[in-house]
Each structure stands twice: as C-alpha cells, then as structure tokens.
Amino acid sequence: MAEITIDGIAKSFGATRALEQIDLTVADGEFVALLGPSGCGKTTLLRIIAGLESATSGRIVIGGRDLTEVPTRRRGLAMVFQNYAVFPHMNVYENVAFGLRMQGADEARIKARVGKATELLHITPYLDRYPAKLSGGQRQRVAVARALAVEPPVLLMDEPLSNLDALLRLEMRAELKAVLREARTTTIYVTHDQTEAMGLADRIAVMHGGRIEQIDRPTAVYERPATTFVGGFVGSPPMNFLPVTIANSRLELPGASLPAPQASGALLMGIRAEDLTPVADGEGLPFDIAVVEPLGAHDLVTGRSGQTLLRVAAPAGSGHKPGTRIGLKPDPKRLVWMDPASGRAIQAQ
C-alpha cells in the first residue's frame, strides 16, 4: 500500500513562492503526471515528497504514514533526478546496483535486478563504463535504471526521458508504462512534454505558477480544460479561444445556433482545432486563411476570425489556399465555455 497524500503543501524560498497550496492524492499503483511549464514548481514538489526539501506548510502522507519527520532514506521511494545525479566514481553496473546494495541484497539478486533494469533501458553494453564516458541520454537511462532496479513502492521521476531522441523516447515510454503497471508502482512523473503525459498517465495534474490548475484523466484534461491556461498548454496545437457575445442564452452564427451556458454577455468559446469543420464561405464563423501546413495526418490551417487567431485541423489534401476566406462550423458537443475575466471554465447547466 503506497497511496500518496499531498496535504496543503506550500513552499517559499525567501520571498519567492514556489508552491502555493498543493492538494493531491495519488492512489496506490496509480501513475500521475505533473505537467507544467518551466519554473512552475514541479521539481520542488517532488523534492518535498522525497524529503530533500522541507515544506513551508502542509504534510506528506505515504501509505498512511505521516512523513514530516521521516528522513529521505526511510521514505521507501526512489527518484530519478532532473540532472541525473549518477555517481561519477562508479561504473554503470555499480550505479544501478547502488540502491540494492544499500538494502543489503545478495549478489545473485543484485545481478538479476541490474540485468533486468539495464536491459529494459538498453544500456547493457555499457555496464563497465564510467558515466564520464556516456552520452547525456545514456547517463539519463542509467539514472532511470538505478531507480527501477530497487523496485520501490513509490517512484518519483523528474523528466526522465527529456534527453532521448524521439524514437527512443517513444519506445522507452511504452516499456516504462508496462513495467510500472505490472509492478503496481505508485508513480509521480514530471514532464513538460504533454504527449508524454497524455500517453503515460492515469491522471494528469497540470501545474502553473505553483498551483495545480486541473487534475483529471488525460482525455478529460484535453477535452474539458478547467482554465484557459490548461487549454492552451495541453494539446498541440493549443485550444482555440474565441471571444463571443451571447444573447438569449444562444450564440447565433450564420447557419448555426449554439446553446450557451449563460443568458447574455461576453464569453470565451474554447474549441480544439480538430473540432472545427471547414465549410463554404458564408456559413459558420468567417475565417481568413493565412498559412497552410501539411502535417501528413492532416493540414494545419492557421488564420483569423475577426481579430482572433484560430488553428484548424483540416483533412489532409483538402486544398485550402492562403488568402482565401472560408467558413468554420464548430462541433457543438465539444465546446467549452470560459469566463473571460477569470479564465475559468463555466459548467453548462
């Protein structure tokens, strides 16, 4: 049992507030991704969970045990550091074996576990090498293998795949997911790569400025962002936000009438690029095409509707031309409405 409860954690470094007020519960065996831009406090939160940093207020509970007074080594967790922190005076084998040796495992078990972890991360050819003679990506994989080898109940990973090439990252991602699921490891995984977060996590916590903006399943975060920040940060291209004026609880467009969550006034209409369908000029939203980028799977069309920049995923080879005007029809089931002042989602009644 290794459920993690983060209870009202706040952290200040002198005058700077790194974490405002973090509440988060990670179920036993769950995989939660912390997703957020640089400097939003992801590493700080992990370090507090690991006991490497003390929180200004709040507490961490793992498996029902309040860890406030528990030193790092007794917290029963492993961690992959953002800057790897592999031991320069030990070869790869000894690095990966380090945690097991500290647990007093016998040589046969160490050998088996190190073999398994290094194989998973494709670093078996380098077992005798010292870290100085490894590339950045290889060193990073040593750090991941070192954490996996101890098979901890709780695993904290700080951007563990950031330095790998795209192909290797994709492969590692899938293997990590399989291994951690099988071992039922409770995992907190920091990343600022949103596809990684979407692909790996049971739930994603989107952080911004020391707060958790939203925590939910990947599809829910993608489809129903709680704030304009989440909509803009998660997904590529970012969600479109179009300022509109509501009358009689409806948004009237040429050839379309959409129900709105409030009677009148200004709102932001949020919609994903793939939920806008290009139609003939004169229908739906007027849209002036500026750029067409053929991306293979679809064409990414960028342009303006009035003053607002919109991005549309049109079917590949649909032959849109820059400089022309077309109409866009939003999918009414996939709209989110945001309050323009607070940037928060308005729940439809």
Added chain:
Amino acid sequence: MSGLKRTVFWTGVAALCAWVLVPIWLIGLGAFGGRTGVFRWPKSLWPGDASLAALQTFLAVEGVWPAMVNSIIAALTCMALSIGLGAPAGYALARFSFRGQNTYRLLILLTRAFPLAILALPLTVAFIRIGLYDTAFGVGLVHTALALPFAALVSASLFQAIPRELEEAAWVFGCSRWQAFRKVVLPLALPGIAAAAIFAFVISWNEVFAASVLSVKNRTLTAYLLTVLAESPLHFRFAGGFLLILPSLAFIFAVRKYLFAMWGIANR
C-alpha cells in the same frame, strides 16, 4: 603549424621539468659528489665519483635519526589534525548555511594574521605549563595551527564542487548522511584532500621557527640541521638538504594516485 605547436608544447614541458628537477639535481650532485664535487665546474650530469660517503657520515652524526623521527611525528600530527578538523569544517562551510558563515570564513583566515614570532613566547610558556614543551607532538600542534586554515578552506571549495544532488541521490537510495558522505562525497573529494594533506605535511616538514623555539633536545630535522649545519662543510649541508627533500618527494610519490585520479579523465 602543428610542428610549431609541438615545439612550444615540449619547450613548456621541458621548462616545467627543469624548474623542479634542476635544483634537485644540483642538491643531489652536492650530496653525492663528495668534498670536491661541490666546487667542480662545469657540473657533470652524474657525480663521477658518486659516493654515499657524505650521506653516511651525515647520517652517522649524532641526533640526525631522532630528529628525523621527530620531524615525521610532527608532520604526521599536523597532517592528521589539519585534515581531521579541516575537512569537516570545510564540509560544514560548503553544505550548511548558518548565520555568520562569511564572518567564520574570514576568521579562519585571520588566524594566520598573527605572526608566529609574537605568539612564540606565550606559546612557550603555555607549552611548558601543559607539558608539551620540547615534544614533537607539541610542534605538530603549532604546525596544525598554520596548516588548518588552508585545509578548511581548500576542502570547503572541494566539497562545494561536488554536486549536492549526488549526495541527495545517495540518501534517496538508502544512505544516512554519514554513509552518503563515505560512499559518494569522500571518494570524489579524495584527490583534493590528498593534495591538502601533502600541503599540511610539507608545511610542517619545512617549518623552522616554531620548531626551533618550542624544542631544545627533541628537535625536528629542519630545526636540528639549522643548528648543526651552520658549522659543517658545504657537501654536508647538501647531504642535509637532500635528506630534507627526500621524505616530501617520497610522500608525494605515494599519494600521486589520489592526486591524479580525476574521475572520468584518468580513472583506471
């Protein structure tokens, strides 16, 4: 171009080697060349009539052996205490932030601001009272006072250069503070600590003033030679000088492995 570079490189190497080796060679020549070798000109590369006579006579002089033992005791005391106290102090300076840290740094250096000559008399009195006067250990203590500030500051910068995350990683994987220090920090700091140790050893070995003032019968080699050699022929003095540099050389040779074990550059 590359030829020019090579020439410059090897000239530099030759100059550096000469810087160290020529004085040693001259001293060696004087020590082994006998009475005539000292004054012969031009100098030969190898003392033609090499003999251990001067060295043997010198070693036979009464009091040289005990003086050497005293020197070694004092130098080892100085080295052990400087590193034993200086390294933890350096670690504290590097890893913990506490109030008055910078003042503390300054104070460490200020201990060197008092000339030994001023301290000598009160020290002598105090040493006589405690019973440390005229002992190699007492001399070693004073030498520790000279070497300790450097040991502390040098090891502080050593520990500072070792990323804190390495230590934290050790904690995460089950090490206590002390284990993390022993398994991760110490091996990485060892080359630097070895250098600081040599430095402390050599400071003590070469120090004359405190050693002369604080001892009468149990002199260290330097202090002893100072009194004896003033009345000796020149080649005896060279023999004494040679004996003085010998232990330092041997010691540096012994710890060279730690000096050059820069991880990743020259390991294995």
